[in-house]
Amino acid sequence: MEQRWLLKTHFLRPDEYICPLCGTKSAREKKACPKCRAPLKRAKADVGWVDEAEGLAAMLEDD
Numbered sequence: 001m002e003q004r005w006l007l008k009t010h011f012l013r014p015d016e017y018i019c020p021l022c023g024t025k026s027a028r029e030k031k032a033c034p035k036c037r038a039p040l041k042r043a044k045a046d047v048g049w050v051d052e053a054e055g056l057a058a059m060l061e062d063d
């Protein structure tokens with residue numbers, strides 16, 4: 001089974017790529033995980049920032 005980087009996008013911070021096998025975070029998509037050496041394919045886009053944007057909106061309303 002092929003493995004892909006998990007793309008974690010952030011609303012206010014740079015994206016992170018996470019190894020699905022060992023959880024190592026990387027700032028870039030490499031051909032393999034630098035820690036467990038698993039070959040990894042490019043991440044699919046995720047929408048992780050949506051939750052953070054909603055959290056920010058809730059925070060701004062709360063005053």
Ligand SMILES: [Zn+2]
Nearest residue numbers: 019022033036
């Ligand atoms: Zn790994």
